Amino acid sequence: MTEALKTLDQASIEQHFHYLHQHPSLAFEETQAASYIAGLLREWGYEVTEGIGKTGVVGRLKVGDGQMRIGLRADTDALPVQEAADLPYKSKIEGKSHTCGHDAHTAMLLGAAEYLAKTRNFNGTLNLIFQPAEEIMAGAPAMIADGLFERFPMDVVFGMHNMPGLPTGKLHFTGGPIMAAVDNWEIVLTGVGSHGSMPEKSIDPLVAGASLVMSLQTIVSRNVAPMDAAVVSVGAFLAGDAGNVIPQTATLRLSTRTRKPETREMVLNKIKSITKATAEAYNVGFEIREGQPGAVLINDAEQTQICVDIARKVFGDEQVVTPGPTFMGSEDFAFYAQKVPGVYCFIGNGNTANVHHPMYVFDKSNLPVGAAYWIAVAENYLK
Structure with missing residues (x-):
């Protein structure tokens, strides 16, 4: 001592x-x-x-x-x-x-x-x-x-x-x-709102967002080596206020964690490409808001x-x-x-x-x- x-x-x-x-x-x-x-x-x-x-x-x-x-x-x-x-x-x-x-x-x-x-x-x-x-x-x-x-x-x-x-x-x-790098991003999907009884008049960002949540889960499971480590978490999914209203926008808030610079680059690029592809598939607009870059x-x-x-x-x-x-x-x-x-x-x-x-x-x-x-x-x- x-x-x-x-x-x-x-x-x-x-x-x-x-x-x-x-x-x-x-x-x-x-x-x-x-x-x-x-x-x-x-x-x-x-x-x-x-x-x-x-x-x-x-x-x-x-x-x-x-x-x-x-x-x-x-x-x-x-x-x-x-x-x-x-x-x-x-x-x-x-x-x-x-x-x-x-x-x-x-x-x-x-x-x-x-x-x-x-x-x-x-x-x-x-x-x-x-x-x-x-x-x-x-x-x-x-x-x-x-x-x-x-x-x-x-x-x-x-x-x-x-x-x-x-x-x-x-x-x-x-x-x-x-310790891992963290990147906190926000993805905003924009469609066309409508009455819940007339979905054909909408472009539903909530459905697109639900698909995107599931698709993002494939990034780690199918792109990151088992001996490496990464996390892609959607911690918030904000869309709509009423059950009979199809909303205009849906917002996903993400937190990613990666332990290698090259893994981080790959994960973030995959988020961008999957978001773009999902938006195109569901005919919604999208905006990715990047936070403080992780390290x-x-x-x-x-x-x-x-x-x-x-x-x-x-x-x-x-x-x-x-x-x-x-x-x-x-x-x-x-x-x-x-x-x-x-x-x-x-x-x-x-x-x-x-x-x-x-x-x-x-x-x-x-x-x-x-x-x-x-x-x-x-x-x-x-x-």
């Missing part, structure tokens, strides 16, 4: 966690959290820049003459989920909650920030990235577009997420692809091994798992890892409800573990 883990102000970290948990904000609305974070960082002596990527905050601390520059990232946004767990520090905002643990991620990084500012046991430049809007895959692209890496150059960037189902407090590392999260193999060695030194071999699991979920940290070498790890949250579930609860015993890991990364990379 390192000195940091022994001397961390765990009560302060928990206080940050409780405050952030009680005051959740959705993507690009995290002004209260941003103000809270910025105030603390300034108090501890960081150079603070607010408003990067709308509501992002970066704290920079340069110590000594070291040339190495690293970034530690935490996400700050919450979800539009009504919290069901009866916690003494439960959300005070109706219909919004930190049921993914971003409040804990931020609290852990704040705990490390305070310790590192006080001890200054490093030589180089430390950049702390508090990022908005991870849940909609838009915060990282927004911060990058706002000049994140030009204004705060980094040689390596690091991220961490809690994961229910993995043993509490254990850190999991995997080099290479670890596979790929850990730099060399830097991942360095982090494994650091974690083993801090916590012991039994607390570090490598290679760890990979997931079909997605993370916009992937966009950082496209710009500079990145390492993203998971900290086990134990046998709890899954993230995004109303009964999800973050295991607070992870708070000092996550903070100690960040401290160890900073002190070892910035020697």
Whole structure:
């Protein structure tokens, strides 16, 4: 056990966690959290820049003459989920909650920030990235577009997420692809509405949409190799309001997940071609509205091994798992890892409800573990 883990102000970290948990904000609305974070960082002596990527905050601390520059990232946004767990520090905002643990991620990084500012046991430049809007895959692209890496150059960037189902407090590392790319698209089919008793006077987009839903399911089953992985889900099918009215339009909302860039390209092209063919077959118009382009999260193999060695030194071999699991979920940290070498790890949250579930609860015993890991990364990379 390192000195940091022994001397961390765990009560302060928990206080940050409780405050952030009680005051959740959705993507690009995290002004209260941003103000809270910025105030603390300034108090501890960081150079603070607010408003990067709308509501992002970066704290920079340069110590000594070291040339190495690293970034530690935490996400700050919450979800539009009504919290069901009866916690003494439960959300005070109706219909919004930190049921993914971003409040804990931020609290852990704040705990490390305070310790590192006080001890200054490093030589180089430390950049702390508090990022908005991870849940909609838009915060990282927004911060990058706002000049994140030009204004705060980094040689390596690091991220961490809690994961229910993995043993509490254990850190999991995997080099290479670890999380899927997500692409959220909307397809609008336009026909001709009519009275339900006169279908011959209509061009029915609902029937076309029903056919399209089924056809899209063949993309993975008949085009993706069994040893590969992909998902095409239609999560919403919106058409009509009454049983006796054939609607004018039908809207499908899709979420696709892919683990390889080439698989992603194939899946998206298949969605386009099947939609076009279905629209032509049913004589309806169509429009495909593409969302934020997805990216596979790929850990730099060399830097991942360095982090494994650091974690083993801090916590012991039994607390570090490598290679760890990979997931079909997605993370916009992937966009950082496209710009500079990145390492993203998971900290086990134990046998709890899954993230995004109303009964999800973050295991607070992870708070000092996550903070100690960040401290160890900073002190070892910035020697």
